[in-house]
Amino acid sequence: EAQVTQNPRYLITVTGKKLTVTCSQNMNHEYMSWYRQDPGLGLRQIYYSMNVEVTDKGDVPEGYKVSRKEKRNFPLILESPSPNQTSLYFCASSGLGVNTEAFFGQGTRLTVV
């Protein structure tokens, strides 16, 4: 079954404690990205990657890091989380064509206290 798997689904952490949200896809997709979803703001792209070792900033990259060492994995790293990073996060993958379907993970609800 084609899927994007994110972990964890829920996470409560304290300010400044480094955390990683994992994302894995099984469709051999080149394009992967991270979004955050906040009430009234919709989904905003954090980072994206068009292939292994190729990553770039999206619209709201501050406070986040990513890596793409393998094609299937695209972890999101918060080196020093702050309360304004409390949000719902989604990982997505697709082919590079703009006429391709994107697949999304189930989301990670992060709370930073």
Added chain:
Amino acid sequence: DAKTTQPNSMESNEEEPVHLPCNHSTISGTDYIHWYRQLPSQGPEYVIHGLTSNVNNRMASLAIAEDRKSSTLILHRATLRDAAVYYCILRGLGFEAGNNRKLIWGLGTSLAVNP
């Protein structure tokens, strides 16, 4: 980035057709029109996409205006499971932004389906 405009909310009755409109007057010639939906507590899921011609799949139909400045997602017979937020999105090659093929999200239309 080309933007889309959708009504905030719509309501339908079960087993009736639903027409969800979307305006995208600044669409460029290479932008595809995508529709996604987000069920409560879930990630977005793909519904349908098209470029110029009308499209049908097992979930829905997409009607695209001749000038491509608007489109309509058609759910032929709404079910309770179709209650979700529906997003109309343009996806282009992103030449102005490092070829980032991102999905540009608005706030979508929240569809309520009455039994």
